[in-house]
Amino acid sequence: MSVRELRLVVTTDDYDEAVRFYRDVLGMPQRDAIAGPGGRVAILEAGRATLEIADPVQAEYIDEMEVGRRVAGHIRVALEVDDTEKVTGELTGAGGELIAAPKLGPFKAVTSRMSAPAGLQLSLWSLTDEA
DSSP, X not given: OOOXXXXXXXXXXXXXHHHIIIIIISOOOEEEEEEETTEEEEEEOOSSOOOOOOOHHHHHHHHXXXXXXXXXXXXXXXXXXXXXXXXXXXXXXXXXXXXEEEEEOTTSEEEEXXXXXXXXXXXXXXXXXXX
């Protein structure tokens, strides 16, 4: 047995805003959209998907490093982007709420944190050559 695809399924009351934010602003290409008598769903591509499982101690460490305090629930979406500072600015200008501004972390990555439509907390990160 092997898993061929990972999908994070998010239910939101503001479907149109969530699709606009993730597809149109963040630039996640739409693979499919289904509308039926039961409602609507959009399937957006996110490049490579992984399932990251953290224990509470590591989750607290990541929150402390990125934000300065424990803020995430049991689900946080981490997205690798080309330029954390640029994408953070674009997303905060389009409906995302900044929790922590971009900063260099201990893993050679620039990270930021925000609350985004559909009740998701996003960590944005991009690798850097800085130590």
